[in-house]
Amino acid sequence: MVMAEPSSDGRFGEFGGRFVPESLVAACEELEAAFRTAWSDPVFVAEFHRVLKDYGGRPSPVTEAAQLSKKLGLRLLLKREDLNHTGSHKINNVVGQALLAARMGKTKLVAETGAGQHGVATATAAAMMGMECKVYMGAVDVERQALNVFRMQLLGAEVVPVESGSRTLKDAVNEAMRHWVAVVEDTHYCLGSVMGPHPYPWMVREFHRVIGDEAREQCAALLDGGVPDVVTACVGGGSNAAGLFSGFADSDAELVGVEPAGGAAVTRGVPGVVHGMLSYLMQDEDGQVLEAQSISAGLDYPGVGPEHAHLAKTGRATYETVTDAEVIDAFGLLSRTEGIIPALESAHALAWVVRDERLRGKTVLLNLSGRGDKDVNQMMDILK
Protein backbone atom coordinates (compact mmCIF):
# COMPACT_ATOMS: atom_id res chain seq x y z
CA MET A 1 0.00 0.00 0.00
CA VAL A 2 1.36 3.40 -0.95
CA MET A 3 2.02 5.81 1.95
CA ALA A 4 1.23 3.24 4.59
CA GLU A 5 3.07 2.77 7.87
CA PRO A 6 6.83 2.24 7.52
CA SER A 7 8.36 -1.13 8.43
CA SER A 8 9.21 -1.91 12.04
CA ASP A 9 12.74 -0.60 11.48
CA GLY A 10 11.34 2.66 10.15
CA ARG A 11 11.91 2.01 6.45
CA PHE A 12 9.97 3.31 3.47
CA GLY A 13 11.36 0.83 0.94
CA GLU A 14 15.11 1.15 1.42
CA PHE A 15 14.94 4.65 2.94
CA GLY A 16 14.47 5.96 6.48
CA GLY A 17 15.79 4.22 9.57
CA ARG A 18 17.10 5.50 12.84
CA PHE A 19 20.67 6.72 12.39
CA VAL A 20 21.11 8.56 15.67
CA PRO A 21 23.69 8.25 18.45
CA GLU A 22 22.94 5.31 20.74
CA SER A 23 22.06 7.84 23.46
CA LEU A 24 19.00 8.90 21.42
CA VAL A 25 17.77 5.48 20.31
CA ALA A 26 15.77 4.93 23.49
CA ALA A 27 14.13 8.36 23.12
CA CYS A 28 13.10 7.53 19.54
CA GLU A 29 11.67 4.21 20.69
CA GLU A 30 9.78 5.89 23.49
CA LEU A 31 8.40 8.47 21.08
CA GLU A 32 7.34 5.82 18.59
CA ALA A 33 5.51 3.86 21.26
CA ALA A 34 3.81 7.01 22.56
CA PHE A 35 2.75 8.12 19.08
CA ARG A 36 1.47 4.68 18.16
CA THR A 37 -0.71 4.56 21.27
CA ALA A 38 -1.92 8.15 20.98
CA TRP A 39 -2.72 7.91 17.28
CA SER A 40 -4.94 4.89 17.86
CA ASP A 41 -6.63 6.55 20.83
CA PRO A 42 -9.86 8.24 19.67
CA VAL A 43 -9.66 10.71 22.57
CA PHE A 44 -6.23 11.96 21.46
CA VAL A 45 -7.22 12.11 17.81
CA ALA A 46 -10.41 14.02 18.67
CA GLU A 47 -8.46 16.50 20.80
CA PHE A 48 -5.94 16.98 17.97
CA HIS A 49 -8.71 17.79 15.49
CA ARG A 50 -10.51 20.00 17.99
CA VAL A 51 -7.41 22.14 18.53
CA LEU A 52 -6.76 22.34 14.78
CA LYS A 53 -10.32 23.54 14.32
CA ASP A 54 -10.85 25.89 17.28
CA TYR A 55 -7.31 27.23 17.46
CA GLY A 56 -5.77 26.54 14.06
CA GLY A 57 -8.77 27.51 11.93
CA ARG A 58 -9.22 24.21 10.08
CA PRO A 59 -10.57 23.06 7.76
CA SER A 60 -8.72 25.21 5.26
CA PRO A 61 -10.75 25.87 2.10
CA VAL A 62 -10.01 24.89 -1.46
CA THR A 63 -10.14 27.95 -3.70
CA GLU A 64 -10.79 27.91 -7.45
CA ALA A 65 -8.10 30.15 -8.91
CA ALA A 66 -10.47 31.29 -11.66
CA GLN A 67 -8.42 34.10 -13.21
CA LEU A 68 -5.14 32.26 -13.19
CA SER A 69 -6.83 29.11 -14.50
CA LYS A 70 -8.09 31.06 -17.51
CA LYS A 71 -4.69 32.60 -18.07
CA LEU A 72 -2.87 29.25 -17.94
CA GLY A 73 -5.49 27.19 -19.77
CA LEU A 74 -6.08 24.72 -16.97
CA ARG A 75 -8.20 24.35 -13.85
CA LEU A 76 -6.20 25.34 -10.79
CA LEU A 77 -7.43 24.53 -7.28
CA LEU A 78 -5.56 25.92 -4.28
CA LYS A 79 -5.52 24.14 -0.92
CA ARG A 80 -5.36 27.14 1.38
CA GLU A 81 -2.90 26.20 4.15
CA ASP A 82 -1.90 29.87 4.10
CA LEU A 83 -5.11 30.63 6.00
CA ASN A 84 -4.11 28.56 9.03
CA HIS A 85 -3.08 30.18 12.29
CA THR A 86 0.62 31.23 12.04
CA GLY A 87 0.29 31.33 8.27
CA SER A 88 1.27 27.91 7.06
CA HIS A 89 0.71 24.16 7.23
CA LYS A 90 3.31 23.94 10.00
CA ILE A 91 0.67 24.35 12.72
CA ASN A 92 -0.76 20.85 12.07
CA ASN A 93 2.48 19.15 12.98
CA VAL A 94 3.34 21.27 16.01
CA VAL A 95 -0.12 20.91 17.53
CA GLY A 96 0.19 17.14 17.14
CA GLN A 97 3.68 17.01 18.62
CA ALA A 98 2.92 19.42 21.48
CA LEU A 99 -0.14 17.39 22.51
CA LEU A 100 1.91 14.22 22.29
CA ALA A 101 4.77 15.75 24.30
CA ALA A 102 2.37 16.78 27.04
CA ARG A 103 0.90 13.28 27.06
CA MET A 104 4.44 11.92 27.48
CA GLY A 105 4.99 14.20 30.46
CA LYS A 106 7.52 16.45 28.71
CA THR A 107 7.49 20.09 29.77
CA LYS A 108 9.81 21.62 27.18
CA LEU A 109 10.01 21.78 23.43
CA VAL A 110 13.12 22.24 21.34
CA ALA A 111 12.98 22.87 17.60
CA GLU A 112 15.14 23.78 14.64
CA THR A 113 14.02 26.35 12.13
CA GLY A 114 15.14 27.65 8.76
CA ALA A 115 12.94 30.51 7.65
CA GLY A 116 11.49 30.70 11.12
CA GLN A 117 8.05 29.37 10.17
CA HIS A 118 8.42 26.10 12.04
CA GLY A 119 10.06 27.98 14.91
CA VAL A 120 7.13 30.38 15.10
CA ALA A 121 4.65 27.51 14.95
CA THR A 122 6.49 25.61 17.69
CA ALA A 123 6.72 28.73 19.87
CA THR A 124 2.99 29.21 19.32
CA ALA A 125 2.09 25.67 20.32
CA ALA A 126 4.40 25.92 23.34
CA ALA A 127 2.72 29.14 24.47
CA MET A 128 -0.73 27.59 24.02
CA MET A 129 0.28 24.52 26.01
CA GLY A 130 2.24 26.40 28.69
CA MET A 131 5.52 24.75 27.73
CA GLU A 132 9.05 26.15 27.58
CA CYS A 133 10.46 26.51 24.09
CA LYS A 134 13.95 26.80 22.66
CA VAL A 135 14.53 27.25 18.93
CA TYR A 136 17.85 26.70 17.16
CA MET A 137 18.31 28.83 14.07
CA GLY A 138 21.34 29.25 11.82
CA ALA A 139 23.06 32.59 12.38
CA VAL A 140 22.67 33.39 8.67
CA ASP A 141 18.91 32.81 8.92
CA VAL A 142 18.66 34.82 12.15
CA GLU A 143 19.96 37.74 10.14
CA ARG A 144 17.77 37.33 7.07
CA GLN A 145 14.58 36.46 9.00
CA ALA A 146 14.74 39.06 11.77
CA LEU A 147 10.96 39.45 11.86
CA ASN A 148 10.37 35.79 12.66
CA VAL A 149 13.07 35.90 15.33
CA PHE A 150 11.19 38.71 17.02
CA ARG A 151 7.91 36.81 16.61
CA MET A 152 9.30 33.78 18.39
CA GLN A 153 10.59 35.99 21.18
CA LEU A 154 7.17 37.67 21.49
CA LEU A 155 5.71 34.19 21.90
CA GLY A 156 8.07 33.58 24.80
CA ALA A 157 10.57 31.32 23.05
CA GLU A 158 14.33 31.51 23.32
CA VAL A 159 16.04 31.74 19.93
CA VAL A 160 19.58 30.36 19.83
CA PRO A 161 21.70 31.42 16.82
CA VAL A 162 23.79 28.53 15.49
CA GLU A 163 27.31 29.54 14.48
CA SER A 164 28.60 26.14 13.38
CA GLY A 165 29.00 24.77 9.87
CA SER A 166 27.14 26.65 7.16
CA ARG A 167 25.07 28.46 9.85
CA THR A 168 21.76 27.53 8.18
CA LEU A 169 18.96 24.98 8.59
CA LYS A 170 21.07 21.82 8.42
CA ASP A 171 23.30 23.11 11.20
CA ALA A 172 20.27 24.11 13.25
CA VAL A 173 19.09 20.49 13.04
CA ASN A 174 22.52 19.28 14.22
CA GLU A 175 22.48 21.70 17.13
CA ALA A 176 18.92 20.83 18.15
CA MET A 177 19.90 17.14 18.17
CA ARG A 178 23.03 17.87 20.22
CA HIS A 179 20.91 19.73 22.72
CA TRP A 180 18.23 17.04 22.77
CA VAL A 181 20.75 14.32 23.73
CA ALA A 182 21.47 16.18 26.94
CA VAL A 183 17.87 16.92 27.91
CA VAL A 184 15.73 14.05 26.58
CA GLU A 185 14.25 13.38 29.97
CA ASP A 186 12.02 16.47 30.12
CA THR A 187 12.27 17.77 26.55
CA HIS A 188 10.57 16.77 23.31
CA TYR A 189 12.34 17.50 20.04
CA CYS A 190 9.66 19.00 17.82
CA LEU A 191 11.13 18.28 14.38
CA GLY A 192 9.71 20.45 11.62
CA SER A 193 9.34 18.17 8.64
CA VAL A 194 8.97 14.58 7.48
CA MET A 195 12.65 13.93 8.14
CA GLY A 196 14.92 12.73 10.91
CA PRO A 197 14.96 9.33 12.60
CA HIS A 198 11.96 6.99 12.79
CA PRO A 199 9.21 7.73 13.88
CA TYR A 200 9.46 11.40 12.81
CA PRO A 201 8.95 11.00 9.03
CA TRP A 202 5.89 8.86 9.63
CA MET A 203 4.52 10.81 12.59
CA VAL A 204 4.89 14.22 10.94
CA ARG A 205 3.22 12.93 7.77
CA GLU A 206 0.33 11.58 9.85
CA PHE A 207 -0.14 14.96 11.56
CA HIS A 208 -0.26 16.58 8.11
CA ARG A 209 -2.51 13.91 6.59
CA VAL A 210 -5.43 16.18 7.49
CA ILE A 211 -4.42 18.38 4.51
CA GLY A 212 -4.84 15.52 2.06
CA ASP A 213 -7.93 14.07 3.69
CA GLU A 214 -9.74 17.40 3.63
CA ALA A 215 -8.63 18.14 0.08
CA ARG A 216 -9.78 14.74 -1.18
CA GLU A 217 -13.29 15.46 0.06
CA GLN A 218 -13.27 19.05 -1.14
CA CYS A 219 -12.12 17.97 -4.58
CA ALA A 220 -14.75 15.24 -4.73
CA ALA A 221 -17.40 17.90 -4.11
CA LEU A 222 -15.96 20.14 -6.83
CA LEU A 223 -15.15 17.40 -9.33
CA ASP A 224 -18.26 15.23 -9.24
CA GLY A 225 -16.69 12.66 -6.99
CA GLY A 226 -13.47 12.65 -8.94
CA VAL A 227 -9.87 13.56 -8.15
CA PRO A 228 -7.64 16.16 -9.82
CA ASP A 229 -5.37 15.02 -12.64
CA VAL A 230 -2.35 16.39 -10.86
CA VAL A 231 -1.67 17.05 -7.17
CA THR A 232 1.38 19.19 -6.48
CA ALA A 233 3.30 20.77 -3.61
CA CYS A 234 6.70 22.26 -2.89
CA VAL A 235 9.30 20.06 -1.19
CA GLY A 236 11.88 21.16 1.34
CA GLY A 237 11.93 18.38 3.90
CA GLY A 238 8.63 17.44 2.31
CA SER A 239 5.97 17.75 5.02
CA ASN A 240 3.30 19.77 3.23
CA ALA A 241 3.73 17.57 0.17
CA ALA A 242 3.54 14.37 2.23
CA GLY A 243 0.39 15.59 3.96
CA LEU A 244 -1.32 16.44 0.68
CA PHE A 245 -0.09 13.35 -1.19
CA SER A 246 -1.31 11.01 1.55
CA GLY A 247 -4.91 11.91 0.69
CA PHE A 248 -4.41 10.95 -2.97
CA ALA A 249 -1.80 8.18 -2.88
CA ASP A 250 -4.45 5.52 -3.54
CA SER A 251 -6.08 7.48 -6.39
CA ASP A 252 -5.22 7.98 -10.06
CA ALA A 253 -3.94 11.50 -9.44
CA GLU A 254 -0.40 12.21 -10.56
CA LEU A 255 1.71 13.37 -7.58
CA VAL A 256 4.38 15.97 -8.27
CA GLY A 257 6.80 17.48 -5.75
CA VAL A 258 8.63 20.66 -6.68
CA GLU A 259 12.14 21.36 -5.38
CA PRO A 260 14.28 24.47 -5.68
CA ALA A 261 17.01 23.98 -8.31
CA GLY A 262 19.62 24.79 -5.64
CA GLY A 263 18.26 22.33 -3.09
CA ALA A 264 17.09 19.43 -5.20
CA ALA A 265 17.80 16.40 -3.02
CA VAL A 266 15.48 14.07 -4.95
CA THR A 267 16.38 15.32 -8.40
CA ARG A 268 20.13 15.70 -7.93
CA GLY A 269 21.00 13.94 -4.67
CA VAL A 270 22.25 10.42 -4.10
CA PRO A 271 21.47 8.16 -1.14
CA GLY A 272 23.17 9.24 2.06
CA VAL A 273 22.74 9.38 5.82
CA VAL A 274 22.40 12.57 7.81
CA HIS A 275 20.04 13.86 10.50
CA GLY A 276 19.04 10.36 11.50
CA MET A 277 17.76 9.15 8.14
CA LEU A 278 18.86 7.40 4.98
CA SER A 279 17.52 9.40 2.07
CA TYR A 280 18.55 11.33 -1.00
CA LEU A 281 21.11 13.89 -0.05
CA MET A 282 23.15 16.57 -1.79
CA GLN A 283 26.73 15.60 -0.98
CA ASP A 284 30.19 15.53 -2.52
CA GLU A 285 31.96 12.37 -3.64
CA ASP A 286 33.47 11.85 -0.17
CA GLY A 287 30.08 12.05 1.52
CA GLN A 288 30.40 15.57 2.94
CA VAL A 289 26.99 17.25 2.93
CA LEU A 290 26.64 20.21 0.59
CA GLU A 291 24.93 23.48 1.39
CA ALA A 292 21.65 24.14 -0.38
CA GLN A 293 21.08 27.46 -2.16
CA SER A 294 17.56 28.77 -2.52
CA ILE A 295 15.73 32.07 -2.51
CA SER A 296 13.40 30.48 0.00
CA ALA A 297 14.89 29.79 3.43
CA GLY A 298 12.20 27.16 4.07
CA LEU A 299 13.46 25.01 1.19
CA ASP A 300 17.16 25.62 1.83
CA TYR A 301 17.85 22.04 2.85
CA PRO A 302 20.25 19.52 1.26
CA GLY A 303 18.19 16.46 2.21
CA VAL A 304 14.60 15.30 1.87
CA GLY A 305 12.26 13.10 3.88
CA PRO A 306 12.82 9.37 3.28
CA GLU A 307 9.26 8.70 2.15
CA HIS A 308 9.75 11.10 -0.77
CA ALA A 309 12.92 9.22 -1.72
CA HIS A 310 10.80 6.07 -1.75
CA LEU A 311 7.93 7.66 -3.71
CA ALA A 312 10.46 8.89 -6.26
CA LYS A 313 12.25 5.57 -6.53
CA THR A 314 9.03 3.62 -7.00
CA GLY A 315 7.69 6.21 -9.44
CA ARG A 316 4.50 6.92 -7.49
CA ALA A 317 5.50 10.57 -7.33
CA THR A 318 7.75 12.59 -9.59
CA TYR A 319 9.88 15.58 -8.69
CA GLU A 320 10.56 18.72 -10.67
CA THR A 321 12.83 21.69 -10.05
CA VAL A 322 12.30 25.40 -10.57
CA THR A 323 14.74 28.30 -10.53
CA ASP A 324 14.67 31.31 -8.22
CA ALA A 325 13.75 33.51 -11.20
CA GLU A 326 10.71 31.36 -12.04
CA VAL A 327 9.67 31.51 -8.40
CA ILE A 328 9.86 35.30 -8.30
CA ASP A 329 7.58 35.50 -11.36
CA ALA A 330 5.09 33.03 -9.89
CA PHE A 331 5.02 34.95 -6.61
CA GLY A 332 4.00 38.13 -8.42
CA LEU A 333 1.59 36.35 -10.74
CA LEU A 334 -0.54 34.82 -7.99
CA SER A 335 -0.54 38.06 -6.04
CA ARG A 336 -1.85 40.05 -9.04
CA THR A 337 -4.28 37.55 -10.54
CA GLU A 338 -5.86 36.06 -7.41
CA GLY A 339 -5.16 38.53 -4.62
CA ILE A 340 -3.20 35.89 -2.74
CA ILE A 341 0.42 36.59 -1.77
CA PRO A 342 2.00 33.13 -1.47
CA ALA A 343 4.96 32.06 0.62
CA LEU A 344 8.08 31.80 -1.54
CA GLU A 345 8.09 28.08 -0.77
CA SER A 346 4.58 27.59 -2.14
CA ALA A 347 5.45 29.75 -5.15
CA HIS A 348 7.81 26.94 -6.21
CA ALA A 349 4.91 24.60 -6.90
CA LEU A 350 3.12 27.35 -8.76
CA ALA A 351 6.21 28.15 -10.83
CA TRP A 352 6.20 24.58 -12.12
CA VAL A 353 2.47 24.72 -12.95
CA VAL A 354 3.05 27.96 -14.88
CA ARG A 355 5.96 26.46 -16.80
CA ASP A 356 4.82 22.96 -17.68
CA GLU A 357 2.94 22.93 -20.99
CA ARG A 358 1.86 19.37 -20.35
CA LEU A 359 -0.64 20.62 -17.76
CA ARG A 360 -2.82 22.62 -20.15
CA GLY A 361 -6.40 21.42 -20.04
CA LYS A 362 -5.87 19.50 -16.82
CA THR A 363 -7.19 19.92 -13.30
CA VAL A 364 -4.37 20.71 -10.87
CA LEU A 365 -4.58 20.81 -7.09
CA LEU A 366 -1.74 22.86 -5.58
CA ASN A 367 -0.88 23.06 -1.90
CA LEU A 368 -0.58 26.73 -1.02
CA SER A 369 1.49 25.80 2.02
CA GLY A 370 1.85 29.29 3.42
CA ARG A 371 1.27 32.99 3.02
CA GLY A 372 3.88 35.44 1.84
CA ASP A 373 3.79 38.02 4.62
CA LYS A 374 7.13 36.77 5.90
CA ASP A 375 8.67 37.22 2.44
CA VAL A 376 7.56 40.72 1.50
CA ASN A 377 10.70 42.41 2.85
CA GLN A 378 12.90 40.10 0.85
CA MET A 379 10.75 40.54 -2.27
CA MET A 380 10.82 44.30 -1.85
CA ASP A 381 14.62 44.18 -2.06
CA ILE A 382 14.53 41.83 -5.05
CA LEU A 383 11.82 43.62 -7.05
CA LYS A 384 13.05 47.17 -6.49
Next chain:
Amino acid sequence: MSRSLEAALRTKRAAGQKLLVPYLTGGFDGWADCVRAAVANGADAIEIGVPFSDPVMDGPVIQEASWKALDRGATPQSVLDEAADLDVEVPLAVMTYYNLAFRAGHQRFAAGLIRAGITGCILPDLPYIESAPWRLAAVAEGVEPVQLAAPTTPDHRLTELCAASRGFVYSVGLMGVTGGRAALAESAKVTAARCMAVTDTPVLVGVGISTPDRAAEVVQASDGVVVGTSMVAKMMAEGPEGVGELVAEYRAAIDTSSVN
Protein backbone atom coordinates in the same frame (compact mmCIF):
# COMPACT_ATOMS: atom_id res chain seq x y z
CA MET B 1 51.05 -3.91 9.10
CA SER B 2 47.85 -3.17 10.99
CA ARG B 3 47.97 -3.94 14.67
CA SER B 4 44.77 -5.34 16.12
CA LEU B 5 43.31 -2.81 18.49
CA GLU B 6 41.57 -5.33 20.69
CA ALA B 7 44.55 -7.68 20.95
CA ALA B 8 46.81 -4.81 22.00
CA LEU B 9 44.36 -3.49 24.57
CA ARG B 10 43.74 -6.95 26.02
CA THR B 11 47.48 -7.57 26.38
CA LYS B 12 48.00 -4.34 28.28
CA ARG B 13 44.96 -4.93 30.44
CA ALA B 14 46.26 -8.40 31.29
CA ALA B 15 49.46 -6.73 32.43
CA GLY B 16 47.43 -4.68 34.90
CA GLN B 17 47.43 -1.44 32.95
CA LYS B 18 44.54 0.99 32.58
CA LEU B 19 44.05 2.10 28.99
CA LEU B 20 44.48 5.62 27.66
CA VAL B 21 43.20 6.48 24.18
CA PRO B 22 43.55 10.12 23.13
CA TYR B 23 41.37 11.45 20.31
CA LEU B 24 42.90 13.88 17.82
CA THR B 25 41.25 15.45 14.80
CA GLY B 26 42.90 14.23 11.61
CA GLY B 27 43.70 16.84 8.98
CA PHE B 28 44.18 19.62 11.49
CA ASP B 29 47.43 21.49 10.88
CA GLY B 30 50.18 19.53 12.64
CA TRP B 31 47.96 16.69 13.81
CA ALA B 32 50.36 13.89 12.84
CA ASP B 33 53.06 15.29 15.12
CA CYS B 34 50.48 15.56 17.89
CA VAL B 35 49.73 11.84 17.43
CA ARG B 36 53.45 11.02 17.67
CA ALA B 37 53.77 13.14 20.82
CA ALA B 38 50.76 11.38 22.35
CA VAL B 39 52.25 7.97 21.62
CA ALA B 40 55.67 8.98 22.96
CA ASN B 41 54.01 10.02 26.22
CA GLY B 42 52.10 6.84 26.89
CA ALA B 43 48.97 6.57 24.74
CA ASP B 44 47.86 2.95 24.35
CA ALA B 45 46.05 3.59 21.07
CA ILE B 46 45.01 6.64 19.08
CA GLU B 47 41.55 7.60 17.91
CA ILE B 48 41.81 9.70 14.75
CA GLY B 49 38.86 11.95 13.96
CA VAL B 50 38.03 12.05 10.25
CA PRO B 51 36.32 15.42 9.78
CA PHE B 52 32.69 15.36 8.62
CA SER B 53 30.51 18.29 7.62
CA ASP B 54 27.80 17.50 10.19
CA PRO B 55 29.37 16.13 13.38
CA VAL B 56 26.25 15.64 15.42
CA MET B 57 27.94 13.92 18.38
CA ASP B 58 30.57 16.64 18.82
CA GLY B 59 30.61 19.77 20.96
CA PRO B 60 32.08 23.15 19.98
CA VAL B 61 35.80 22.34 20.45
CA ILE B 62 35.92 19.25 18.24
CA GLN B 63 33.55 20.91 15.78
CA GLU B 64 36.00 23.78 15.45
CA ALA B 65 38.95 21.47 14.86
CA SER B 66 36.95 19.51 12.25
CA TRP B 67 35.86 22.67 10.55
CA LYS B 68 39.43 24.01 10.41
CA ALA B 69 40.66 20.71 9.02
CA LEU B 70 37.98 20.73 6.31
CA ASP B 71 38.79 24.36 5.58
CA ARG B 72 42.37 23.53 4.81
CA GLY B 73 41.25 20.83 2.41
CA ALA B 74 41.26 17.68 4.54
CA THR B 75 39.35 14.77 2.97
CA PRO B 76 38.83 11.24 4.26
CA GLN B 77 41.54 10.07 1.85
CA SER B 78 44.05 12.76 2.79
CA VAL B 79 43.62 11.89 6.48
CA LEU B 80 44.08 8.18 5.77
CA ASP B 81 47.15 8.92 3.64
CA GLU B 82 48.71 10.90 6.48
CA ALA B 83 47.74 8.20 8.95
CA ALA B 84 49.52 5.61 6.81
CA ASP B 85 52.73 7.60 7.27
CA LEU B 86 52.43 7.94 11.05
CA ASP B 87 54.71 5.01 11.81
CA VAL B 88 53.70 4.66 15.47
CA GLU B 89 53.85 1.55 17.62
CA VAL B 90 50.27 1.61 18.92
CA PRO B 91 47.06 0.55 17.16
CA LEU B 92 44.93 3.17 15.45
CA ALA B 93 41.18 3.69 15.21
CA VAL B 94 39.16 6.28 13.35
CA MET B 95 36.15 8.06 14.70
CA THR B 96 33.96 9.54 12.04
CA TYR B 97 30.36 9.67 10.87
CA TYR B 98 28.51 6.98 9.01
CA ASN B 99 27.85 8.84 5.78
CA LEU B 100 31.53 8.74 4.88
CA ALA B 101 31.48 4.94 5.10
CA PHE B 102 28.06 4.68 3.43
CA ARG B 103 29.08 6.92 0.53
CA ALA B 104 32.36 5.09 -0.06
CA GLY B 105 30.65 1.71 0.29
CA HIS B 106 31.20 -0.41 3.40
CA GLN B 107 33.75 -2.76 1.86
CA ARG B 108 35.74 -0.03 0.14
CA PHE B 109 35.77 2.13 3.27
CA ALA B 110 36.92 -0.74 5.46
CA ALA B 111 39.62 -1.75 2.98
CA GLY B 112 40.86 1.86 2.90
CA LEU B 113 41.26 1.83 6.68
CA ILE B 114 43.27 -1.37 6.59
CA ARG B 115 45.50 0.02 3.83
CA ALA B 116 46.23 3.00 6.08
CA GLY B 117 47.18 0.72 8.96
CA ILE B 118 44.00 1.45 10.92
CA THR B 119 41.93 -1.36 12.39
CA GLY B 120 39.40 0.26 14.74
CA CYS B 121 36.38 2.21 13.54
CA ILE B 122 33.91 4.18 15.65
CA LEU B 123 30.79 5.60 14.00
CA PRO B 124 28.80 7.41 16.69
CA ASP B 125 25.75 8.10 14.51
CA LEU B 126 25.43 4.46 13.50
CA PRO B 127 23.72 2.90 16.51
CA TYR B 128 23.89 -0.81 17.14
CA ILE B 129 20.37 -1.40 15.75
CA GLU B 130 21.44 -0.07 12.34
CA SER B 131 24.97 -1.44 12.35
CA ALA B 132 24.69 -5.04 11.09
CA PRO B 133 25.58 -4.51 7.40
CA TRP B 134 28.56 -2.34 8.29
CA ARG B 135 29.83 -4.72 10.96
CA LEU B 136 29.67 -7.64 8.55
CA ALA B 137 31.68 -5.82 5.87
CA ALA B 138 34.12 -4.36 8.40
CA VAL B 139 34.96 -7.65 10.06
CA ALA B 140 35.39 -9.32 6.66
CA GLU B 141 38.09 -6.76 5.84
CA GLY B 142 39.77 -7.05 9.23
CA VAL B 143 38.34 -3.82 10.67
CA GLU B 144 37.17 -3.83 14.28
CA PRO B 145 33.77 -2.06 14.50
CA VAL B 146 33.60 -0.49 17.97
CA GLN B 147 30.04 -0.23 19.34
CA LEU B 148 28.84 2.54 21.63
CA ALA B 149 26.79 1.95 24.77
CA ALA B 150 24.83 4.83 26.29
CA PRO B 151 23.37 5.53 29.72
CA THR B 152 19.91 5.04 28.17
CA THR B 153 20.68 1.73 26.46
CA PRO B 154 18.34 -0.94 27.85
CA ASP B 155 19.89 -4.09 29.33
CA HIS B 156 18.96 -6.47 26.53
CA ARG B 157 20.56 -4.22 23.90
CA LEU B 158 23.58 -3.50 26.07
CA THR B 159 24.35 -7.20 26.26
CA GLU B 160 23.95 -7.65 22.50
CA LEU B 161 26.01 -4.66 21.50
CA CYS B 162 28.81 -5.50 23.91
CA ALA B 163 28.95 -8.98 22.37
CA ALA B 164 29.05 -7.50 18.85
CA SER B 165 31.66 -4.86 19.63
CA ARG B 166 35.25 -5.37 18.46
CA GLY B 167 38.32 -3.41 19.49
CA PHE B 168 36.71 -2.23 22.68
CA VAL B 169 33.29 -1.21 23.97
CA TYR B 170 32.85 2.55 23.93
CA SER B 171 30.85 3.38 27.03
CA VAL B 172 29.40 6.87 26.59
CA GLY B 173 30.01 8.78 29.81
CA LEU B 174 27.00 11.02 29.83
CA MET B 175 23.91 12.09 27.96
CA GLY B 176 25.38 14.75 25.74
CA VAL B 177 27.95 15.50 23.06
CA THR B 178 31.73 15.65 23.39
CA GLY B 179 33.01 18.51 25.47
CA GLY B 180 34.31 19.21 28.93
CA ARG B 181 32.01 19.03 31.91
CA ALA B 182 32.89 20.44 35.30
CA ALA B 183 31.94 17.34 37.23
CA LEU B 184 32.08 13.69 36.31
CA ALA B 185 28.62 12.49 35.50
CA GLU B 186 27.43 9.72 37.77
CA SER B 187 26.24 7.96 34.62
CA ALA B 188 29.85 7.45 33.47
CA LYS B 189 30.67 4.90 36.12
CA VAL B 190 27.22 3.34 36.14
CA THR B 191 27.20 2.70 32.38
CA ALA B 192 30.77 1.41 32.40
CA ALA B 193 29.98 -0.99 35.22
CA ARG B 194 26.92 -2.26 33.33
CA CYS B 195 29.12 -3.00 30.31
CA MET B 196 31.88 -4.58 32.40
CA ALA B 197 29.30 -6.92 33.90
CA VAL B 198 28.29 -8.39 30.54
CA THR B 199 31.50 -8.46 28.48
CA ASP B 200 35.10 -9.48 28.57
CA THR B 201 35.97 -7.02 25.79
CA PRO B 202 37.84 -3.97 27.14
CA VAL B 203 35.43 -1.20 28.18
CA LEU B 204 36.58 2.39 27.68
CA VAL B 205 34.67 5.45 28.81
CA GLY B 206 34.53 8.43 26.50
CA VAL B 207 32.60 11.73 26.29
CA GLY B 208 32.87 13.99 29.30
CA ILE B 209 36.35 12.96 30.53
CA SER B 210 37.79 16.44 30.81
CA THR B 211 40.65 16.21 33.34
CA PRO B 212 43.22 13.65 34.55
CA ASP B 213 41.34 13.51 37.87
CA ARG B 214 38.11 12.52 36.14
CA ALA B 215 40.00 9.88 34.16
CA ALA B 216 41.50 8.49 37.36
CA GLU B 217 38.04 8.30 38.88
CA VAL B 218 36.43 6.61 35.91
CA VAL B 219 39.05 3.89 35.45
CA GLN B 220 37.97 2.58 38.86
CA ALA B 221 34.88 1.29 37.09
CA SER B 222 36.29 0.61 33.61
CA ASP B 223 39.32 -0.57 31.67
CA GLY B 224 40.26 2.88 30.47
CA VAL B 225 39.31 6.19 28.92
CA VAL B 226 39.01 7.98 25.61
CA VAL B 227 40.02 11.61 26.00
CA GLY B 228 38.85 13.91 23.22
CA THR B 229 37.99 17.52 23.82
CA SER B 230 40.81 18.41 26.20
CA MET B 231 43.35 16.83 23.79
CA VAL B 232 41.91 18.66 20.79
CA ALA B 233 41.87 21.95 22.70
CA LYS B 234 45.57 21.43 23.51
CA MET B 235 46.35 20.54 19.91
CA MET B 236 44.71 23.74 18.71
CA ALA B 237 46.30 25.95 21.38
CA GLU B 238 49.79 24.49 21.84
CA GLY B 239 50.49 21.78 19.26
CA PRO B 240 52.52 18.59 19.81
CA GLU B 241 54.35 19.71 22.92
CA GLY B 242 51.17 20.59 24.77
CA VAL B 243 49.51 17.35 23.67
CA GLY B 244 52.52 15.33 24.83
CA GLU B 245 52.47 16.95 28.26
CA LEU B 246 48.74 16.44 28.66
CA VAL B 247 48.95 12.77 27.70
CA ALA B 248 51.71 12.33 30.27
CA GLU B 249 49.47 13.90 32.93
CA TYR B 250 46.59 11.57 32.09
CA ARG B 251 48.97 8.62 32.02
CA ALA B 252 50.32 9.43 35.46
CA ALA B 253 46.84 9.99 36.90
CA ILE B 254 45.36 6.70 35.71
CA ASP B 255 48.51 4.68 36.50
CA THR B 256 48.56 5.98 40.07
CA SER B 257 44.88 5.29 40.41
CA SER B 258 45.16 1.70 39.16
CA VAL B 259 47.98 0.98 41.59
CA ASN B 260 45.85 2.09 44.53
